[in-house]
Amino acid sequence: MDVGQSEGTGRDWFLAGMRGIASLPAIILMLSFVGFCAFTAQAGVPVEQVVFMTGIVWALPAKVILVGSIMSGANLLTAFIAVTLSSIRLMPMVAALIPEIRTSRTPTWLLLLLSHFVAITAWVFAMERIQTVPRQHRIAFFAGFGVTLVLANMLLVAIVYRFVAEFPPIIAGCLFFLTPVYFLASIWSSARHPVIYVALVIGLIAGPFFYWLAPEFDILLAGVGGGTLAWVVERAWRMKQRAGT
Template sequence: MKNGETAGSARHWFLAGMMGIFSLPATILMLSFVGFCAFTAQAGIPVEQVVFMVGAVWALPAKVILVSSILGGANVLTAFIAVTLSSIRLMPMVAALVPEIRTQRTPTWLLLLLSHFVAITAWVFAMERVQSVPRERRIVFFAGFGITLVLANMTLVGVVYQFVTEFPPIVAGCLFFLTPVYFLASIWSSARHPVIYVALAVGLVAGPVFYWIAPEFDILLAGVGGGTAAWLAERSWRQRKEARA
């Protein structure tokens, strides 16, 4: 390597993180963003707002919920609550990742900054690979991947926006379908507790039901109701198991 760059240098590990953009998880996410771009284009949201949304509201499901709430006629408060509830799931991911990448000298402001890039793809990618990275370089490794992933998707959305508007409806529909498929597959594969599987199943059933009953609050009700029902079911199952033991 040139200019004194070594295998343990910060530059080396930042570039190693950047190369994660060519991984399968990153590729699937970028394809999903093409589908999201088609969704926003058909919804009539200007491209500059979509690009800003990609960078500011990083988690893809949160963006889908935000746009869906707007199209469904939900008020600002309802949309805010729905997006907030969908993003609460990222808190345990941050709590699990931070001990793996920080050192005693890592400033808090840097951890807070990098937490913005924590979503399913970045979290799964980092948790699978940071063990092979020297601890003092894990921050720059994750920063390289997270920053590159966000900027790549912002660029992708800005470039393809004008083309997806010309896609046949069936093509746009298939591309957008990648978004929920990716979301469900990622959550399912990264789940570490049975209650998550139950919550997904209940949510899939409750979503269409609540859309028919209360279209303006369908996502919020399905999320809160599905999660609560899953928690109660899992708690009841655990209590019966402990009683039998």
């Protein structure tokens, strides 16, 4: 849609969001879901449960944790806690996106509903494009992309499930790994402040160390530690600049 010619209607922007299914982030996520589908097929999870999981749990790492919990024989409460903890990482994404898409008249229930669709791919897609969308239509734009992305992946899982059971594990793993690689590359290329580069580098270096030290909490510790240390470094750098002036 040419924003310069016309702001369009909410329906127009919802359809514009739907067309994002053909974007690079969406395609990479769908390829990752093919790898996830192979993982669940080899784990013996029935296709109807995989489709349901795709729509309800949504974030791909959380689904992998859920399947792993099922395979290990963990009880329902343990699986619930593990999935919940893995999804806490999405809270900063929601906090960053909501101020960009809401208006003074946006109902809270709608924001809560749309927060379900906030994951790596939807967040990167929205943050890269939302500034070109008129504010009153940003909710419709994000909803069009988020809903379409979820439904498309549910349909994809239902179709390819029977064909991917014999995938070699290395292929399934590579497909699944596409999404975090793309996410890191997108964050690096779109970063506006040096502290983001520092946090990414520290997190990547600390990740293997924390995996060896505490594999159950490696991502959490690397993320919190990397972000905190990056904040300290940036604060010290700013104080030095101020002292120099």
